[in-house]
Amino acid sequence: MLTSSSRLLRLLSLLQARRHWAGAELAERLQVHPRTLRRDVDRLRELGYPIEASSGVGGGYAFRPGQALPPLLLDDDEALAVAIALRTAASGMVGGIEETALRAVVKLEQVMPARLRKRADALRTTITPLDSIGPVIDATLLAALASACRDQLSVRFTYTDIRGAASERWVDPQGVVHTGSRWYLVAWDRGREDWRTFRLDRIQPPATMGAHFAPRPGPEGGDLKAFVSRSLAVSPYSAQARIVLHAPREVMAQRIPATYGLLEAIDVERCVLRCGAHALDHLTYWLLAFDVDFEVLEPVELKERLIRAGERVARSVGPR
Incomplete structure (x- = not known):
C-alpha cells in the first residue's frame, strides 16, 4: 500500500497521462477505495490542480484548463526528452523562442536529480547542432x-x-x-x-x-507527409518518373529527402520512387549515382537516356 504522499504523486502522474479516467479504473490502479480516491482528488484541488469530476455513465476524473500551469510530473526519460527538445528549439528554425527555451531548460536541469543531470550534461557537451539551413x-x-x-x-x-x-x-x-x-x-x-x-x-x-x-x-x-513530398518532388515538374529501387524503403529514405522524391514500399527488399525534374537528363545522372539496382517503370524516354548514358560511360572507360 502506498503512503498518502506517494499515492498523491501517483494519482497526479496518472491524471496527467490521459485526458479522462473512469473513477473505478483509477481507484483500481491506485488500489484504494473510491472514497479514498475522492479525498485524494480533493487534496490535489486544494493544492491548485484543476481536476474535474463527472458522474453517471462515462463519469470519472480529468484535468481541466486552469488559469495557471500546475507542476508536471515527468519520469527520467520524459525529463531528458524535454531537455533535448528545449535545447534543440533554442538553436532551431522557430524564431522568437530561443531565449524562452533556454530559460526553460535551465529551470528543468536545476531541479533534476544528480543521476539525470549527469546524462543531460553529457548530451549538452557532446551534441553540437549545425547551423539552421532553412528559413526561420x-x-x-x-x-x-x-x-x-x-x-x-x-x-x-x-x-x-x-x-x-x-x-x-x-x-x-x-x-x-x-x-x-x-x-x-x-x-x-x-x-x-x-x-x-x-x-x-x-x-x-x-x-x-x-x-x-x-x-x-x-x-x-x-498522409500529409506523403502529400507534401509529392507536391514538392513530383507535381511541379514536367519530367516525372516511377522507378523500382532494389533496396528497402527505410534504407532509401535515409538517402532521399522527402523533398526529392516519394518512396512507397513494395516489400521488405524493394520500394517505388516517384520523382520529378525540369529535364529527364537531371533524373538520368541522379539515378546513376545510386549504388543500388533499379528498374524504370516510366517514362520510356528515361530508359532510353539511361541506355545512352551507360554506353557513353562504357566508351569512356574502354580501350582506345
Missing part, C-alpha cells in the same frame, strides 16, 4: 496555425509565391509538416477548391482565424 519561422504564427488545425478553424492570410507575387488566401487547415529544412501548411484552398501546401516562411503574419469548418478527408488518405 515565426513562433506565434506556427502556434496559431497549429491551433487552427486542431480546432478546425478557417484561416485567412497573405501568401507570397516563389515569383514574389502576393495573394490573399482563405483556407481550411489540415496540418503542419516539417521536412527538416522547411515548415509547410497543408490546407484546403477555398479559392482554388483544391488541396495546397504553403511554406510558412512565405505566410505574412498575422494569420486571421475564422469560423469552424466541416472536416473533410485529407489528401493522400490523410
Whole structure:
C-alpha cells in the first residue's frame, strides 16, 4: 500500500497521462477505495490542480484548463526528452523562442536529480547542432496555425509565391509538416477548391482565424507527409518518373529527402520512387549515382537516356 504522499504523486502522474479516467479504473490502479480516491482528488484541488469530476455513465476524473500551469510530473526519460527538445528549439528554425527555451531548460536541469543531470550534461557537451539551413519561422504564427488545425478553424492570410507575387488566401487547415529544412501548411484552398501546401516562411503574419469548418478527408488518405513530398518532388515538374529501387524503403529514405522524391514500399527488399525534374537528363545522372539496382517503370524516354548514358560511360572507360 502506498503512503498518502506517494499515492498523491501517483494519482497526479496518472491524471496527467490521459485526458479522462473512469473513477473505478483509477481507484483500481491506485488500489484504494473510491472514497479514498475522492479525498485524494480533493487534496490535489486544494493544492491548485484543476481536476474535474463527472458522474453517471462515462463519469470519472480529468484535468481541466486552469488559469495557471500546475507542476508536471515527468519520469527520467520524459525529463531528458524535454531537455533535448528545449535545447534543440533554442538553436532551431522557430524564431522568437530561443531565449524562452533556454530559460526553460535551465529551470528543468536545476531541479533534476544528480543521476539525470549527469546524462543531460553529457548530451549538452557532446551534441553540437549545425547551423539552421532553412528559413526561420515565426513562433506565434506556427502556434496559431497549429491551433487552427486542431480546432478546425478557417484561416485567412497573405501568401507570397516563389515569383514574389502576393495573394490573399482563405483556407481550411489540415496540418503542419516539417521536412527538416522547411515548415509547410497543408490546407484546403477555398479559392482554388483544391488541396495546397504553403511554406510558412512565405505566410505574412498575422494569420486571421475564422469560423469552424466541416472536416473533410485529407489528401493522400490523410498522409500529409506523403502529400507534401509529392507536391514538392513530383507535381511541379514536367519530367516525372516511377522507378523500382532494389533496396528497402527505410534504407532509401535515409538517402532521399522527402523533398526529392516519394518512396512507397513494395516489400521488405524493394520500394517505388516517384520523382520529378525540369529535364529527364537531371533524373538520368541522379539515378546513376545510386549504388543500388533499379528498374524504370516510366517514362520510356528515361530508359532510353539511361541506355545512352551507360554506353557513353562504357566508351569512356574502354580501350582506345
